[in-house]
Every structure is written in structure tokens, then in C-alpha cells.
Amino acid sequence: MxxxxxxxxxxxxxxxxxxxxxxxxxxxxxxxxxxxxxxxxxxxxxxxxxxxxxxxxxxxxxxxxxxxxxxxxxxxxxxxxxxxxxxxxxxxxxxxxxxxxxxxxxxxxxxxxxxxxxxxxxxxxxxxxxxxxxxxxxxxxxxxxxxxxxxxxxxxxxxxxxxxxxxxxxxxxxxxxxxxxxxxxxxxxxxxxxxxxxxxxxxxxxxxxxxxxxxxxxxxxxxxxxxxxxxxxxxxxxxxxxxxxxxxxxxxxxxxxxxxxxxxxxxxxxxxxxxxxxxxxxxxxxxxxxxxxxxxxxxxxxxxxxxxxxxxTTFSGRPPKEEAMMAIALNRIYTPILRQQVPEIVDFFLPMEALSYKAAILSIDKAYPGQARRAALAFWSALPQFTYTKFVIVVDRTINIRDPRQVVWALSSKVDPERDVFILPATPFDTLDFASSKIGLGSRMGIDATTKIPPETNHPWGEPLESDPAVAAMVERRWAEYGLADLTLGQVNPNLFGYEMGA
The missing domain is CATH 2.30.110.10 (Electron Transport, Fmn-binding Protein; Chain A)
Structure with a gap:
């Protein structure tokens, strides 16, 4: 070509x-x-x-x-x-x-x-x-x-x-x-x-x-x-x-x-x-x-x-637009580059619905208290484009950051707003963002949606619910025997939960 x-x-x-x-x-x-x-x-x-x-x-x-x-x-x-x-x-x-x-x-x-x-x-x-x-x-x-x-x-x-x-x-x-x-x-x-x-x-x-x-x-x-x-x-x-x-x-x-x-x-x-x-x-x-x-x-x-x-030519506007598709591709390109600069980041995602840069979801392999906040601060300074990222949500590496159901679950089950939300006021900002109180000057929010460890919390965290591995393997082997071979094993139908287009 x-x-x-x-x-x-x-x-x-x-x-x-x-x-x-x-x-x-x-x-x-x-x-x-x-x-x-x-x-x-x-x-x-x-x-x-x-x-x-x-x-x-x-x-x-x-x-x-x-x-x-x-x-x-x-x-x-x-x-x-x-x-x-x-x-x-x-x-x-x-x-x-x-x-x-x-x-x-x-x-x-x-x-x-x-x-x-x-x-x-x-x-x-x-x-x-x-x-x-x-x-x-x-x-x-x-x-x-x-x-x-x-x-x-x-x-x-x-x-x-x-x-x-x-x-x-x-x-x-x-x-x-x-x-x-x-x-x-x-x-x-x-x-x-x-x-x-x-x-x-x-x-x-x-x-x-x-x-x-x-x-x-x-x-x-x-x-x-x-x-x-x-x-x-x-x-x-x-x-x-x-x-x-x-x-x-x-x-x-x-x-x-x-x-x-x-x-x-x-x-x-x-x-x-x-x-x-x-x-x-x-x-x-x-x-x-x-x-x-x-x-x-x-x-x-x-x-x-x-x-x-x-x-x-092309044109801008509320996603999806061509620039949003380009941003999705760029997200994949500079994921390894971001890991090189901020080693604790396992993966990161810029949702298209958040204009491909206004909100970022990071997953980390958490090893010490305060690490989620450190990762968020490092992200904001890693690349020039991230200067204008308004929200950074940090989750555990076990969370699929591209699945909104898992991210919302982490936000709902792992966040105490008083402890886990922090605001950086009066930072340089996108002049096209009308939500900021002053054009060109706005605040940013970091949210620690990771599992808390002492001294971040003074009480033990509950054990996550998981299937018995032996039973799960047995069910997978016998799936056709149950007469369910025509149904995809374990696939969630998003239409059942209000995620279909227009819901």
C-alpha cells in the first residue's frame, strides 16, 4: 500500500x-x-x-x-x-x-x-x-x-x-x-x-x-x-x-x-x-x-x-466521533509508556464517553497504604495530555477497568468519600471546559477505589465472594450435559441490566 x-x-x-x-x-x-x-x-x-x-x-x-x-x-x-x-x-x-x-x-x-x-x-x-x-x-x-x-x-x-x-x-x-x-x-x-x-x-x-x-x-x-x-x-x-x-x-x-x-x-x-x-x-x-x-x-x-x-476532513463533538476512535487507539499505544513512567500502574483506560481524556481509570497492584493516591498524582504529571484529566479513579488489579459494572461496584463497595476522595483546587485547565468556575482554571478529583489496608482502615476487610473452584470446574465440564450447550457459558446479557442502547 x-x-x-x-x-x-x-x-x-x-x-x-x-x-x-x-x-x-x-x-x-x-x-x-x-x-x-x-x-x-x-x-x-x-x-x-x-x-x-x-x-x-x-x-x-x-x-x-x-x-x-x-x-x-x-x-x-x-x-x-x-x-x-x-x-x-x-x-x-x-x-x-x-x-x-x-x-x-x-x-x-x-x-x-x-x-x-x-x-x-x-x-x-x-x-x-x-x-x-x-x-x-x-x-x-x-x-x-x-x-x-x-x-x-x-x-x-x-x-x-x-x-x-x-x-x-x-x-x-x-x-x-x-x-x-x-x-x-x-x-x-x-x-x-x-x-x-x-x-x-x-x-x-x-x-x-x-x-x-x-x-x-x-x-x-x-x-x-x-x-x-x-x-x-x-x-x-x-x-x-x-x-x-x-x-x-x-x-x-x-x-x-x-x-x-x-x-x-x-x-x-x-x-x-x-x-x-x-x-x-x-x-x-x-x-x-x-x-x-x-x-x-x-x-x-x-x-x-x-x-x-x-x-x-473530520469534525468534533460529543462521542462517538473520529477523534474518539483515535483516542482509543492511542490509549493502547501509550499504556506501556505510562507503565514505564509510573510502575505501579497495571493498566489504564480513558472512556470514550468521558471524551477520552476527562476521566481515567487506573488499576494498580497495591502493595502499601496511600499507593492509590500516589498513582493518581503521578498520572496527572506523566504526559502533557493528562494535565486536563478531571477525574482519576484508582482500582485494584482484579477489576476489569473496561467493564463499567465492575468499576461502579468498586466505587460503591470500596470508597468512603471523606477518606478516599481528594481534590486538587485551582489547577491549569482546558479552556473548553465550561464546568470549571473560571475558564482555564479548575479542580481535579482523585478517587481511591482500592481495597483498604492498615492504617487506611482500622477494621478488617471482608473476604470477597467467589465460587468454589472445584464446583466451578465441574459445572463447566458438564455444561452440555445440563442441556445448556446452546447458551454461552458465563456470558452476561447487558440488556438484562439496563445497559442496552437507550435504556
Whole structure:
């Protein structure tokens, strides 16, 4: 499969996971409404070939299932994502190997790093057509407006590429951009993100910040850019590690920035420090319209693209959305990385219903009093993304953290709110979270739902109820003899307990 968007579209079509739409559709509200219905039902990716007001087709919902995200990353099963995370964890905090087998494993990872080194394309497909500033009109790009209250059309899956003016280190992020005029857009990024840091450094030097936007890239690169892992490696190298081969890059026509050579479109522009415009309101991942914020203005002066380019997009909102599917995959990737940083964590889960980062459930192998609180505090500081996690629930390793029935049981049977709930007030917070009393400043809650040991409690804990092992084994052997072979052994029907859709 070719390492670009077109190769992925071909793969989806071969596997019956792409539907081409030839009917005329409007990028204003209509495309998002159709795509949202596909997302809700786990339907296929969509390619709209006849888009009102634009000569370019629009692809959406390509990463609307975890299965398709695995395909984008050259994998077939979600379990393979954790194997990738284990490799990355060796790079995160490398330790001297203790035996020959560990040395061999580490050596293999280093070889993969060498293979993942980006290459360069002198005649990149993304520059087959060059449109100078005089002819530039961003309105030709079929940007969508997902919700009726949105202030304008948006770009959501563009790679926003900037560079540190001191070190030359690039940053590749996925930030929302809002159309402002035929040649300008505002960019919405949090102050902790790489692009915002680069802009502050440029401002200190009195320089403009160069910005390139890569549209229609290999979905694998999008996953690499969305991975919040604090390793001194570029997103290009991550993408190479994800895909098993280096990403082809190209130099921009007018900027000193590298971009994916096989992207469908590249926008080249600059931000003048201090030049801001009103951005928003815009429907966001919290399930509400975000407020109006002053955001940096990008002035574009060049557009390059492939012949007959394809525009890739998505949109935010209350889950399930494509970003939620991406978060589920990323959860599996950085589980081993989190274990490397916080050894007592056995597993962790970010429920999609909690926006994939607002609540985290950790399981630990508890060995001493206060360990659950320590694990929660360590989690909040482990990765930048977890800065905005509002609730952390810590349970014993015997609890299946992906089963809400087991988690709720642990909360109900193991928690004394006065003893086991702790609050961290006035911490930096997500500006899109309207529940906080002050925008950008909020509190966090940790809940210790583990079995308590002295001196956490001054009375013995009850013994858990369990079946007799010998009787359980006998029943399993005789299941067909009971005349119950047509019933799945031990499987709980969630419909009996109010968990069916709409209950």
C-alpha cells in the first residue's frame, strides 16, 4: 500500500469500507450530518465526489472505527498497538539491558529507529501545482461547517507545522483552523502545545512564525502527530516508527519548513506575533459550542497541491466521533509508556464517553497504604495530555477497568468519600471546559477505589465472594450435559441490566 491518503482510500475500498457519493452535497452542514450518521452506526468511510462550490472531493470518516485506524497503522488487530507502545517505551526511558535477550530487543528498536529516519523527495507530488498569493483563494478548499452555530468553515485534520526559532526543532500538531478571509485563517491551540510555544519564542525575537498546513496526509502521520509522548524525537520519526519506514518529506516553496511530500495540499504562511482575531464559536469535543477567543491569525501566501487533490476532513463533538476512535487507539499505544513512567500502574483506560481524556481509570497492584493516591498524582504529571484529566479513579488489579459494572461496584463497595476522595483546587485547565468556575482554571478529583489496608482502615476487610473452584470446574465440564450447550457459558446479557442502547 502506498504511504499516502490515496493508498489508504484504495485499501478501504478493497475491504468494502469506503462508499463513494456522487450526488451533489453541500460542505455547509450537509456533509457533517451525513458523516455523523455513519459514525453513530460504525459505517464506512465516505468520499464525496461532487461538492458544492469546490472542484475537490471530500473524504470523511476514514478513521471512524478502531479497526480502520489499525489498518492505517499497518496493523490488523488492536493488540498490536500495545506492542508498538512497548517499543516506544524503550525509547522513552531507556535502561541498560539486564540480559542478552533484553539487549537484542533494544538493538532491534534502535534498528527500527534508523529505518524510520525521514527521506527527502526533490520532486514531491504535493508541489505538482503551485498557486501564488495573487491567485490564492482558500474558499476553493471545501472546508466544512459542521454545526449551525459555528462562526465559519473549519479545517480539522490539517497538520500544523512550525519550528523552534532557537533550536530548529519542528512541531507537528493537529489544531483547528477557522476561515477568516480568502487568504487568512485563525488557529486554535492551547498554550501548552508546541505551536504556541514556538510563537512565544518568535515573539521574543521579534520574528514572524512560519506555518505550513499539510492537508490530506497519510492517516498514520495524523496518528503520530496526535500522540502526546514527551520524547525528544520528531513526529516525522514517530510516523516512521509507526509505519515501519521513513516518511518522505519535502521543503516548502517559500518557507524553511519540511512537509509530507505525498500530502494532497500544502498551505504556506506566517503568523505575526500579537496579530489576533476572534475565533469561534465552534462546536467542540465537549459537546458544546466553544466560546469566542482571540487567536493567532495566519496569513497565507502560497498553496501547492497534487493534481486532482482530495480534501480530508473530520469534525468534533460529543462521542462517538473520529477523534474518539483515535483516542482509543492511542490509549493502547501509550499504556506501556505510562507503565514505564509510573510502575505501579497495571493498566489504564480513558472512556470514550468521558471524551477520552476527562476521566481515567487506573488499576494498580497495591502493595502499601496511600499507593492509590500516589498513582493518581503521578498520572496527572506523566504526559502533557493528562494535565486536563478531571477525574482519576484508582482500582485494584482484579477489576476489569473496561467493564463499567465492575468499576461502579468498586466505587460503591470500596470508597468512603471523606477518606478516599481528594481534590486538587485551582489547577491549569482546558479552556473548553465550561464546568470549571473560571475558564482555564479548575479542580481535579482523585478517587481511591482500592481495597483498604492498615492504617487506611482500622477494621478488617471482608473476604470477597467467589465460587468454589472445584464446583466451578465441574459445572463447566458438564455444561452440555445440563442441556445448556446452546447458551454461552458465563456470558452476561447487558440488556438484562439496563445497559442496552437507550435504556
Amino acid at each position: 502506498a504511504r499516502d491518503l490515496r493508498g489508504f482510500l484504495k485499501l478501504l475500498e478493497q475491504r468494502g469500507q469506503l462508499r463513494r457519493i456522487s450526488a451533489l452535497v453541500d460542505p455547509d452542514l450537509e456533509i457533517a450530518e451525513i458523516a455523523n450518521r455513519m459514525l453513530q452506526s460504525g459505517g464506512p468511510g465516505l468520499l464525496f465526489e461532487n461538492v458544492k462550490g469546490s472542484p475537490y472531493p471530500v473524504a470523511v470518516n476514514l478513521m471512524g472505527t478502531v479497526e480502520r485506524i489499525c489498518w492505517a497503522m499497518n496493523m490488523e488487530q488492536p493488540q498490536e498497538l500495545e506492542a508498538l507502545g512497548r517499543k516506544l517505551s524503550l525509547l522513552q526511558q531507556p535502561k541498560p539491558p539486564k540480559n542478552f535477550a533484553q539487549a537484542v530487543d533494544f538493538g532491534k528498536v534502535l534498528l527500527e529507529v534508523l529505518r524510520a529516519k525521514p527521506g527527502w523527495d526533490l520532486l514531491p507530488p504535493c508541489q505538482q501545482v503551485v498557486i501564488p498569493e495573487a491567485k490564492l483563494d482558500l474558499q476553493q478548499i471545501p472546508m466544512i461547517r459542521p454545526y449551525p452555530g459555528d462562526a465559519g468553515k473549519i479545517i480539522t485534520l490539517g497538520l500544523v507545522i512550525t519550528k523552534d526559532c532557537e533550536t530548529g526543532t519542528p512541531n507537528v500538531g493537529v489544531y483547528r483552523l477557522q476561515s477568516q478571509s480568502p487568504k487568512t485563517m485563525s488557529v486554535h491551540w492551547l498554550s501548552v502545545r508546541g505551536g504556541a510555544r514556538h510563537l512565544r519564542k518568535a515573539a521574543e525575537r521579534g520574528q514572524k512564525l512560519e506555518v505550513a498546513i499539510a492537508l490530506g496526509v497519510d492517516p498514520l502521520i495524523i496518528m503520530a502527530a496526535a500522540t502526546p509522548i514527551p520524547v525528544e524525537l520528531s513526529e516525522w520519526l514517530f510516523a516512521g516508527l509507526y509505519g515501519g519506514a521513513g516518511v518522505n518529506l519535502a521543503r516548502c516553496k517559500t518557507l524553511d519548513l519540511a512537509v509530507p511530500a505525498d500530502a494532497e495540499m500544502i498551505l504556506e504562511g506566517t503568523i505575526t506575533p500579537g496579530e489576533q482575531v476572534a475565533d469561534g464559536p465552534c462546536g467542540d469535543h465537549m459537546g458544546y459550542y466553544g466560546g469566542v477567543e482571540d487567536s493567532p491569525l495566519i496569513r497565507f501566501h502560497t498553496l501547492t497541491h497534487r493534481h486532482d487533490p482530495i480534501y480530508l
